[in-house]
Amino acid sequence: VCASALLSWTLTDRRYSTLVLVGSPALEIQEATLSILAQAIPHLSGLHTFRVQDSLVGIWQGLWDLLSTSIPHLARLELHSAAWTACPQMLCALPSSFASVSYGHARAPPPEYQESMLAETRALNTFLLIHGARLARLALPAELAMLAFLRGQPWPALRALSLHGYPPVRGGAASSDLVAFLGATPALRALRVDLARTKTALPFVVFDPLDNETTVPPGFLAGLHTFSLTRPERADRIFHHLPRALHTLELLAYPRPTRFRTSEDIAPPPVPCAEMLRMLGASALPDLRVLRVAVAAPFDRAFVDGLADMYPLLEVLELQELRQQDVVVDAREHTVRPSSSTSRTCSRRAR
């Protein structure tokens, strides 16, 4: 009751532009929430983003009806739940104004994910076929986005593509599918590939160096402004296709160094400084303004000199130095222990 009252009071402010809904397992709470939303949402004239961060199975149909009929100005929809796959036809009834969709899993896929993925892929196919041509932003789990259904369809309005989650599990033509997809995105400005850790150290490349069949069309990634990739591989041919006018380049860790890691997760060795320089050297990016890069310890001065030579117009620089295991978290005991003597030294000196 208190939560409902608070929500009702909060929604009296009509200036909200973003609404984030986190699910509750209690159906009565979900229904009360839906009732309040039904009254408030039509008056939220500035609302353009709706984010569902958890499963709301009990009111999913009602929620969708509300979105479809009451928010004609909705521009952005973020779904972090697999519940909608039970009724993919809902996706066909989205307001005509929306230009962005983000879909993903809030938690790690369950063991039976391989089975459920098929249903999700089918639903996603339907959605993308209907709405893909007018989408401006798209964020998808990489394990789904790599599939062949992304090929053969134009994406004239797409400006931002984010692939996140887990590395593709079907391998094979995954890279060529992605390259073909990118070739059909003439307006693409931002490409982010942010993969999570996994129990198998699958190498991931955007553009497979062994793929000699896929050809890139003229103007491939020509308008790209931002490119972000976790765990870059030197062999990735994508570095030969980054446009000279690229503004932001992020080649960070996989997994990122400040994330907690479990002992079961495999952290591939970080890229040494010299190898990172060679990787960066594959692209001529004289206009680069923002660079965020992670390299293996030890960090050296030659690396800094190399960056200064290649990117004289840099305005923002982030340097991360990684070890194979900076912090190991024992998932059973929830304890954190530093595994690097260097980290301990830095800690003392910083005090």
Next chain:
Amino acid sequence: MTLADGLAPLVRLRELRLQDLTYIAVPDDAVPQPAPPAPADVWASPFYNVARTLGVRVHSLRHVVFLGGYACEEVCRVEMRVGEVITFWQAPDAGAEG
């Protein structure tokens, strides 16, 4: 030769973020340090010396951010203008990731 020397050619660099960099953990004494006007345990940090030197050598630099990787609980941030440290504070979540 210091990190500041290496970055000096970057005449437009305005923000530098460093995480877990053992290279900069060595105090940089290339620039004389003033008497600390703040609690000694903060101003004596080698990070402060490094940041101040960077501010002198890289004139465009306005922010130096030491991310949390140096230690799980340690995050330092320095804001500066042409060789002068304006403020120094610690932000526990500045480098946190999900």
